[in-house]
Amino acid sequence: MSNGLKRTPFGKILIANRGEIALRVIRTARRLGYGVVAVYSDADADALHVREADQAIRIGEALPAQSYLRKDAVIAAAKASGADAVHPGYGFLAENADFARSCREAGLVFIGPSPESIQAMGNKAGAKKIMQAAGVPCVPGYQGDDRSDAVMLAEAKKIGFPVMIKAVAGGGGRGMRLVVDAAAFPDALRSSRSEAQGAFGDAGVILERAIVDPRHIEIQVFGDRYGDAIHLGERDCSVQRRHQKLIEEAPSPAVSPELRARIGAIAVAAVKSLRYEGAGTLEFLLDTHGEFYFMEMNTRLQVEHPVTEAITGLDLVELQLRVAAGEPLGVRQQDIRFSGHAIEVRLCSEDAAQDFMPQSGKMALWRMPDGLRVEHALQSGSEIPPFYDSMIAKLVGHGATRDEARRKLIHGLEQTVAFGITTNQAFLADCLRHRVFAAGEATTAFIGKCRGDLLAPQTDAPSDAALASLLLYVSDPHASPWRNGRSLAAAFPLPARIEVDHGIHDLEIARERDGGYVASLDGRDYRFEIDELGRDTIRFRIDGLMESARFYRDGDRLYFLHHGVTHAVRDLARAAPAASAATGSDGKVRAAMNGRVVAVLVRQGERVAAGQPVMTLEAMKMEHVHTAPIPGTISAIDVAEGEQVTTGKVVVEIERDAQA
Numbered sequence: 001m002s003n004g005l006k007r008t009p010f011g012k013i014l015i016a017n018r019g020e021i022a023l024r025v026i027r028t029a030r031r032l033g034y035g036v037v038a039v040y041s042d043a044d045a046d047a048l049h050v051r052e053a054d055q056a057i058r059i060g061e062a063l064p065a066q067s068y069l070r071k072d073a074v075i076a077a078a079k080a081s082g083a084d085a086v087h088p089g090y091g092f093l094a095e096n097a098d099f100a101r102s103c104r105e106a107g108l109v110f111i112g113p114s115p116e117s118i119q120a121m122g123n124k125a126g127a128k129k130i131m132q133a134a135g136v137p138c139v140p141g142y143q144g145d146d147r148s149d150a151v152m153l154a155e156a157k158k159i160g161f162p163v164m165i166k167a168v169a170g171g172g173g174r175g176m177r178l179v180v181d182a183a184a185f186p187d188a189l190r191s192s193r194s195e196a197q198g199a200f201g202d203a204g205v206i207l208e209r210a211i212v213d214p215r216h217i218e219i220q221v222f223g224d225r226y227g228d229a230i231h232l233g234e235r236d237c238s239v240q241r242r243h244q245k246l247i248e249e250a251p252s253p254a255v256s257p258e259l260r261a262r263i264g265a266i267a268v269a270a271v272k273s274l275r276y277e278g279a280g281t282l283e284f285l286l287d288t289h290g291e292f293y294f295m296e297m298n299t300r301l302q303v304e305h306p307v308t309e310a311i312t313g314l315d316l317v318e319l320q321l322r323v324a325a326g327e328p329l330g331v332r333q334q335d336i337r338f339s340g341h342a343i344e345v346r347l348c349s350e351d352a353a354q355d356f357m358p359q360s361g362k363m364a365l366w367r368m369p370d371g372l373r374v375e376h377a378l379q380s381g382s383e384i385p386p387f388y389d390s391m392i393a394k395l396v397g398h399g400a401t402r403d404e405a406r407r408k409l410i411h412g413l414e415q416t417v418a419f420g421i422t423t424n425q426a427f428l429a430d431c432l433r434h435r436v437f438a439a440g441e442a443t444t445a446f447i448g449k450c451r452g453d454l455l456a457p458q459t460d461a462p463s464d465a466a467l468a469s470l471l472l473y474v475s476d477p478h479a480s481p482w483r484n485g486r487s488l489a490a491a492f493p494l495p496a497r498i499e500v501d502h503g504i505h506d507l508e509i510a511r512e513r514d515g516g517y518v519a520s521l522d523g524r525d526y527r528f529e530i531d532e533l534g535r536d537t538i539r540f541r542i543d544g545l546m547e548s549a550r551f552y553r554d555g556d557r558l559y560f561l562h563h564g565v566t567h568a569v570r571d572l573a574r575a576a577p578a579a580s581a582a583t584g585s586d587g588k589v590r591a592a593m594n595g596r597v598v599a600v601l602v603r604q605g606e607r608v609a610a611g612q613p614v615m616t617l618e619a620m621k622m623e624h625v626h627t628a629p630i631p632g633t634i635s636a637i638d639v640a641e642g643e644q645v646t647t648g649k650v651v652v653e654i655e656r657d658a659q660a
Contacts, residue, residue, distance in 0.1 A: 006225060007326035010085035010109045011035060014078040015053070016099075017089025018068060019377040020393065022049035025087050028317040037081040039074060041067035043385040048377040055081050068092040069201055071099045075106050085109035085324065091389070094300040095122040095169065096201075111324040113223075113278045113299050120274060121297040124168045125206045131294045134273065136266055139285060139293045141208035153185055155207055162210040165189060166296075167196035173244035174199035178210055191616065194598050195623050211293065213445045215254050215286040216240065218298075219267040220308050222319055223276040224329045231264040232308050232316075233338055238444050239431060241356050246424070246447075247431060248304035249343040250311050253402065253440030254286060263292060268333070270297075278323050279305075279316060303346070303394065306373055310342035310398040341402040343409050345428045347376075347393040347418070349384050352427035353455055358619045360386040360594045364420030364559065365536065365552040369412040372397055384421055386594035386619045392423070402440065406432050414564030419552045426565045430454050459565055465505040466519035466526035467549065468569045469496050470540075471560055473509050473517065474533060475553040493520070499570040587635075587654035589626050591645045595619030600641055602652065606634045614652045617645070632656040 012035035015022045026036045026049070038053035041060025050056040057077040060067030067073070069092055078086055086103050088094035094112065101115040112118070121127045125143035132138050141163075142155035156163045156179065165188055167175030175196030177188040189205070197203040216237045223229040236252030237245045251260070267282045281298040305316050314331070323329065349359040363382045368374045376393035378384075384392060395416070397409030413429040434450055436442055447454065473494070493508040507521035517528045531546065532539040539548045551560035558569040599616040602608060608628045615626045636653040639645055 004226075005326055005328070008109050009325055012037060012054075012081070012083040013085045013087050013111070013321075014039065014074070014081060014083035015049075015087050015089060016068065016074045016093055017087075017091065018044055018047065018049055018388070020049075020375045021089040021091065023052060023377050024375055025089060025317055026052055028315055029087075029321065032318065032321060034321070035083075037078070037083045039068070039077050041387075043383075043387055048379065048382075057081060071096070071102055074099070075102055075108065078103075078108055079106065083108070085111055087111040087320070088300065090301045090303060095298065097122060109324055111278070111320055113276055113280065117274050117276050118299045121276075121280070122169065122299040124166060124296045125204075127297050128206075128294070130274075131270065134270065136270070136294045137292065139208045139211060139295055141206060143206045147204060149186065149189065152189055152205075152207065153182065156185055157182060159207060159209050164208045164210050165192040165205050166208060167192065167200060167202070168204040168206055169196065169200040169202040173240070173242055175205060176243040178243070187613070190599075191623055191625075194616070195618070198598065198618060208295070211285050211287055213288060213443045214238075215252065215443055216245075216283065217252055217255060217263070217286045217292065218281045218283045218302070219263055220302070220305070220316075221267050221271045221276070221280045221282060222316075222323070222329060223271045223274075223278065223280070224323050225275075225277050225326065226328055227272060227275060228329050229268045229271040229276065230329060230331060230333045230336065231267050232312055232314070232336060234260060234263065235302075235304055235307055237304060239437065239442050239446050240444055241447050245304065245346065246348075246428065247343065247345050247437075247442075248307055249341065249402070249405075250307040251338060251341065259290070259292075279320050303391070304344050306375065306394065306396045307342035307344045310373070310396060311338045311340055312336060313339065340398055340400045341405045342396060342398040343402070343405045343432070344394055344396045345409060345413070345432070346391045347395060347416070347428065348390040348424045349392050349421045350390045350424055351422045352424045356424070357624070358386070358390045358593055358595075359422045360384045360619070361421050363392075363418065364554055365417055365550075366419075367417035367550070368393070369395070369415035371408060372412040392418075403438075406438065410564075417550050417561055418566065419559035419561075420554075422568070423566070426458065427454060429564055430458065459563065459567075461500070461503055462505070462522050462524065463526065464562070464567055465498060465500045465503075465507060465521060467528075467562060468498055468500050468558060468560065468567065469505075469507055469509045469519045470517055470528050471538065471549070471551050471553075472496070472498065472558055472569065472571055473511075474530070474538070475551065475558070477553075493518075497572040499572055501567055504572070585629060587630050587632060587656055588650045589614055589629065589652040589654070591617060591647055591649045591651055592624060592626065593617065593619045594646050595624070595644070597639045597641050597643045597645060597651070598623060600637060600639065600652075602634050602637070604634050604637055607657075608632065608634060608654065614654075615639070617651075626651065628652075628654055630654055630656050 014037040015025050036053045038050050038056040039059045040050045059073040093099040097115045097118040100110045103110040128138050162180045165177040175192045177192045179188045193203040220232040235250045237248045239247035279301045283295045284292045286292045350356045366378050366380045373396040397405040399405035410432050493510040509519045519526045529541045549562040556571045556574040595617040598618045602614045610631045612628045613625045617624050632654040635655040639651045
């Protein structure tokens with residue numbers, strides 16, 4: 001110790017996380033001269049974070065999602081590698097007080113707050129009690145110790161519907177359910193507990209009154225072991241689906257300098273009272289009257305921290321490392337300056353048009369745009385497993401003004417190439433373009449209220465099909481190579497049957513003697529002239545307008561990006577019949593995605609009504625209820641709880657009622 005400093009130096013850091021989170025920590029740790037060690041599950045054996053680290057240790061087995069929650073395995077890996085510090089990232093064990101305590105007992109520096117702080121504030125119920133005692137306004141609710149089904153239902157009725165059920169541990173919307181009436185409460189409670197147990201290893205939940213149409217505002221805080229604390233302003237995380245954030249920005253368009261100072265002061269006072277060390281985030285709901293209510297504290301770095309870094313110029317991971325090593329913060333509240341505006345979007349492997357259904361599989365072609373900060377851990381050919389969160393990248397736009405940041409981000413999304421798996425790329429761009437978001441008026445109800453606008457078709461299906469047929473024609477490895485200019489060959493139209501974004505089109509395509517191409521469908525001719533054809537790019541003219549597209553051909557499959565929208569194409573003349581993943585009128589309930597069966601809700605011989613829940617599947621940390629397609633009797637149950645299933649697998653069979 002010198003100058004009163006209590007140093008805890010370290011030289012090698014084990015990162016107890018995966019993917020872009022691990023890579024984010026690696027980047028700063030390397031810049032500061034630290035060695036880095038990765039851990040991985042079987043599903044991540046060839047992942048980028050594993051190959052980027054100095055060393056990597058396997059901790060996974062049959063259930064990869066649970067591998068990163070194995071506290072003993074992580075600590076053993078740190079010891080085996082010679083690491084003397086552990087960075088938990090954000091998610092998994094980041095807010096696990098027992099893990100932080102185990103690190104300390106093992107002589108490892110835990111890069112995060114103390115176990116006592118995590119215990120006090122990482123638990124939503126405990127945090128609200130602390131805040132209420134400090135006079136901080138909190139959302140009314142129930143955080144009692146008796147969490148039996150009967151008591152929880154009775155307390156929900158006292159609070160008044162609608163209510164929110166929330167996991168006491170963790171965050172990210174896991175285990176969160178909005179319940180509108182008492183009849184729906186028991187199923188929602190069971191589902192919330194199950195999801196919380198799977199995500200955090202803790203099935204505990206609390207209740208809160210559902211505040212209608214609020215803003216979700218969070219304050220980034222930092223504290224050191226010498227009692228100093230600062231806040232770094234707010235982030236607006238209101239644009240959400242399934243209670244999970246999709247778009248975050250800093251500063252919030254709804255927070256005035258006066259409100260920022262008021263909420264910031266409350267946040268700093270809370271941090272100082274706890275003698276809190278490291279990064280943390282206090283989350284608030286801001287209602288339509290300008291009143292704010294404390295919800296919870298995340299005792300870790302947040303996924304959306306890059307927007308704060310963009311407007312402050314600080315590296316928050318660097319601050320974490322310095323505080324964990326025993327250095328003072330080195331920055332005072334009056335030193336914090338905000339520059340411009342930053343917006344982040346979460347690119348997810350999910351189908352927005354199908355209720356944001358998670359998608360897994362192979363990313364055939366992956367190209368990220370220039371001019372933005374992009375956090376990801378993918379490359380062309382990477383597998384997206386079904387075991388983890390659906391977020392695959394974060395794109396951050398920073399500008400002098402909010403509108404400049406928004407425009408940069410829209411342009412970047414339009415240039416993003418993610419072929420092979422359905423993503424929310426176009427949906428995010430449509431959110432950013434929407435008049436409500438552009439005006440800075442989006443609340444947590446934004447996606448629900450504007451869903452019709454956001455999911456409305458943005459392209460011309462026949463025109464897309466015509467371009468798809470051209471790309472299939474010129475990229476066919478068995479066809480004559482494309483050559484610019486005229487041809488003496490006779491032009492015979494070739495019939496084609498193709499599927500573009502689940503729509504089937506019959507058309508003809510032919511090459512003309514002048515070197516152009518004509519695609520004919522629905523009584524209209526689309527004339528193309530190709531100026532340049534590369535391995536995965538095409539520049540062409542249609543009706544005198546020059547345009548370009550990116551594409552990727554994989555047998556009977558084709559993917560192309562045009563006008564910022566990615567299209568998936570199948571050449572049905574060559575394609576093998578695809579197994580249907582739908583729930584059909586034959587009475588067979590099929591898995592809608594790759595995932596794990598967490599609950600079978602019926603018994604063989606039981607009579608069910610159409611629409612009745614029969615099975616719950618977990619994929620990418622979210623639960624998805626499958627329902628009976630027809631009324632009838634359960635004739636077979638083809639899966640067991642805990643079983644991993646693939647898309648399209650029959651899970652439950654129903655024999656239709658004779659009366660129906």
